[in-house]
Amino acid sequence: xxxxxxxxxxxxxxxxxxxxxxxxxxxxxxxxxxxxxxxxxxxxxxxxxxxxxxxxxxxxxxxxxxxxxxxxxxxxxxxxxxxxxxxxxxxxxxxxxxxxxxxxxxxxxxxxxxxxxxxxxxxxxxxxxxxxxxxxxxxxxxxxxxxxxxxxxxxxxxxxxxxxxxxxxxxxxxxxxxxxxxxxxxxxxxxxxxxxxxxxxxxxxxxxxxxxxxxxxxxxxxxxxxxxxxxxxxxxxxxxxxxxxxxxxxxxxxxxxxxxxxxxxxxxxxxxxxxxxxxxxxxxxxxxxxxxxxxxxxxxxxxxxxxxxxxxxxxxxxxxxxxxxxxxxxxxxxxxxxxxxxxxxxxxxxxxxxxxxxxxxxxxxxxxxxxxxxxxxxxxxxxxxxxxxxxxxxxxxxxxxxxxxxxxxxxxxxxxxxxxxxxxxxxxxxxxxxxxxxxxxxxxxxxxxxxxxxxxxxxxxxxxxxxxxxxxxxxxxxxxxxxxxxxxxxxxxxxxxxxxxxxxxxxxxxxxxxxxxxxxxxxxxxxxxxxxxxxxxxxxxxxxxxxxxxxxxxxxxxxxxxxxxxxxxxxxxxxxxxxxxxxxxxxxxxxxxxxxxxxxxxxxxxxxxxxxxxxxxxxxxxxxxxxxxxxxxxxxxxxxxxxxxxxxxxxxxxxxxxxxxxxxxxx
Numbered sequence: 251x252x253x254x255x256x257x258x259x260x261x262x263x264x265x266x267x268x269x270x271x272x273x274x275x276x277x278x279x280x281x282x283x284x285x286x287x288x289x290x291x292x293x294x295x296x297x298x299x300x301x302x303x304x305x306x307x308x309x310x311x312x313x314x315x316x317x318x319x320x321x322x323x324x325x326x327x328x329x330x331x332x333x334x335x336x337x338x339x340x341x342x343x344x345x346x347x348x349x350x351x352x353x354x355x356x357x358x359x360x361x362x363x364x365x366x367x368x369x370x371x372x373x374x375x376x377x378x379x380x381x382x383x384x385x386x387x388x389x390x391x392x393x394x395x396x397x398x399x400x401x402x403x404x405x406x407x408x409x410x411x412x413x414x415x416x417x418x419x420x421x422x423x424x425x426x427x428x429x430x431x432x433x434x435x436x437x438x439x440x441x442x443x444x445x446x447x448x449x450x451x452x453x454x455x456x457x458x459x460x461x462x463x464x465x466x467x468x469x470x471x472x473x474x475x476x477x478x479x480x481x482x483x484x485x486x487x488x489x490x491x492x493x494x495x496x497x498x499x500x501x502x503x504x505x506x507x508x509x510x511x512x513x514x515x516x517x518x519x520x521x522x523x524x525x526x527x528x529x530x531x532x533x534x535x536x537x538x539x540x541x542x543x544x545x546x547x548x549x550x551x552x553x554x555x556x557x558x559x560x561x562x563x564x565x566x567x568x569x570x571x572x573x574x575x576x577x578x579x580x581x582x583x584x585x586x587x588x589x590x591x592x593x594x595x596x597x598x599x600x601x602x603x604x605x606x607x608x609x610x611x612x613x614x615x616x617x618x619x620x621x622x623x624x625x626x627x628x629x630x631x632x633x634x635x636x637x638x639x640x641x642x643x644x645x646x647x648x649x650x651x652x653x654x655x656x657x658x659x660x661x662x663x664x665x666x667x668x669x670x671x672x673x674x675x676x677x678x679x680x681x682x683x684x685x686x687x688x689x690x691x692x693x694x695x696x697x698x699x700x701x702x703x704x705x706x707x708x709x710x711x712x713x714x715x716x717x718x719x720x721x722x723x724x725x726x727x728x729x730x731x732x733x734x735x736x737x738x739x740x741x742x743x744x745x746x747x748x749x750x751x752x753x754x755x756x757x758x759x760x761x762x763x764x765x766x767x768x769x770x771x772x773x774x775x776x777x778x779x780x781x782x783x784x785x786x787x788x789x790x791x792x793x794x795x796x797x798x799x800x801x802x803x804x805x806x807x808x809x810x811x812x813x814x815x816x817x818x819x820x821x822x823x824x825x826x827x828x829x830x831x832x833x834x835x836x837x838x839x840x841x842x843x844x845x846x847x848x849x850x851x852x853x854x855x856x857x858x859x860x861x862x863x864x865x866x867x868x869x870x871x872x873x874x875x876x877x878x879x880x881x882x883x884x885x886x887x888x889x890x891x892x893x894x895x896x897x898x899x900x901x902x903x904x905x906x907x908x909x910x911x912x913x914x915x916x917x
Contacts, residue, residue, distance in 0.1 A: 315345025375621035382812030612903030666784030
């Protein structure tokens with residue numbers, strides 16, 4: 251298809267991708283290599299042609315949001331401040347908006363939004379985790395990591411081939427989907443085998459690397475045995491006064507002229523999905539006069555340990571040692587150009603695709619969109635906030651950056667521990683504490699303190715997790731225990747991310763725990779009176795005193811996957827309860843089998859909340875109740891000022907999220 255200027259869409263995308271690469275100071279075809287590798291993986295995974303095309307276009311333009319922002323800090327050869335990181339985390343959202351302006355299909359828009367999401371939930375902007383991340387975004391995360399590591403950056407020199415392969419391998423289970431990493435390693439083996447044959451025709455076929463599986467990783471650095479792990483309608487909602495759609499008005503472009511954020515005209519919710527009804531944030535400016543949308547964090551603030559989304563600057567930390575995979579030296583041409591040439595010349599055999607159909611499919615279950623939540627809360631006036639269901643998305647980062655007083659709660663034992671670690675803790679775990687936590691974690695005792703762990707973990711992993719839990723119990727300080735439990739939960743999730751197919755990519759759990767704790771970097775200091783609780787939600791709401799009640803309603807769907815599916819083992823590990831008791835604590839939504847019972851439970855939750863000046867109630871569709879049902883219920887207590895919506899139903903597993911704001915005097 252040709253444009254008015256006679257250029258095809260493909261030509262326009264190629265030229266724009268090259269300009270983006272130049273802006274980011276890539277001296278090799280970074281985006282083109284990403285697109286080729288991502289296309290091959292998508293085809294091997296058996297994806298339909300329209301989905302493959304969306305992945306390729308998103309790969310080419312993945313950093314279009316950063317290009318639109320053009321932040322001065324991007325070229326600095328030093329670590330970013332936390333304020334700059336908050337700004338950086340906006341670029342995938344602005345990229346989504348820029349893709350919409352260029353008439354990209356909705357699938358490609360969302361892939362650009364999510365190309366920095368991490369497998370373990372530490373990515374940005376929405377902190378999706380595991381199979382909640384669409385497969386296309388998981389592919390983009392892996393190929394971008396590998397491609398970027400091969401290039402010179404303003405803050406580091408390019409890694410050589412072996413270091414890049416080692417970093418990619420080590421990312422499995424933390425940053426990248428292990429299955430995608432394995433498939434990418436196999437593809438790279440095939441490309442390198444072709445390169446070696448071209449360099450040295452004497453190389454025999456028997457010396458070629460098998461293209462169906464990655465080369466084995468070298469022996470582990472610790473004397474640990476790694477066992478196999480257990481496998482893993484349109485609606486028309488009545489709106490009152492206004493309906494707004496906004497996305498993360500937090501940090502802004504230095505070069506643009508100052509302007510205030512504006513909302514799009516009101517649109518019926520039934521039309522959402524045809525376009526993105528969110529303001530263009532790229533035109534805003536971060537200046538001293540715009541503090542209300544670009545908070546400045548005090549440099550004298552105390553440091554808080556958090557495992558936060560990290561940008562590609564940190565991707566080559568803690569690179570594991572592995573044996574060289576390719577002994578032949580690279581040709582005179584830069585490796586990226588050679589890989590790109592080979593990738594463009596090979597075809598994916600149809601018989602190859604069935605071998606790579608084992609990737610995790612995204613399921614339709616409750617997903618938290620952190621960027622959407624922060625965007626809406628930024629438009630509400632409040633000084634203090636009460637959150638009955640905190641979950642694990644790092645909303646506290648933004649609330650602390652804005653100087654808000656936080657009262658956080660979650661009735662689940664594991665989520666209550668995470669809330670305490672994230673909301674209250676103010677000091678990092680020292681090396682001596684980590685050493686004590688990991689002391690003798692692989693030494694079996696007479697019996698497991700929590701035999702229920704064998705439901706999810708293999709024998710060795712069960713002992714490791716059980717011993718870790720016992721060691722954490724010996725810590726005296728309650729906040730230190732909460733931090734250690736948080737890293738333990740992340741390490742257990744890591745172990746459960748591998749199966750027989752990807753097991754060879756696993757590293758010792760002790761190594762992973764050290765890495766996770768070592769990546770805990772400074773976040774914004776919190777209000778000294780921030781508090782967290784582990785109470786039933788109704789009881790917390792009754793006694794909490796704050797300006798704003800932020801109620802993220804529990805899911806009304808019985809089916810669970812992604813991060814929600816991990817709640818069972820997390821609750822059993824932290825509380826030590828048998829699975830049946832953990833189920834009752836973590837899955838209240840399963841008890842609701844009708845719309846009437848679900849709405850009655852929400853009514854009981856809202857009834858004692860009249861003392862809050864403002865309500866912000868989040869729900870998702872489809873479910874037992876619609877957004878209109880929730881709006882009508884809230885109106886029984888107070889006026890509804892606005893309804894915000896974010897539609898991601900274009901991708902498998904995607905739902906439509908709503909945040910309904912009720913404000914004013916009770917009726």
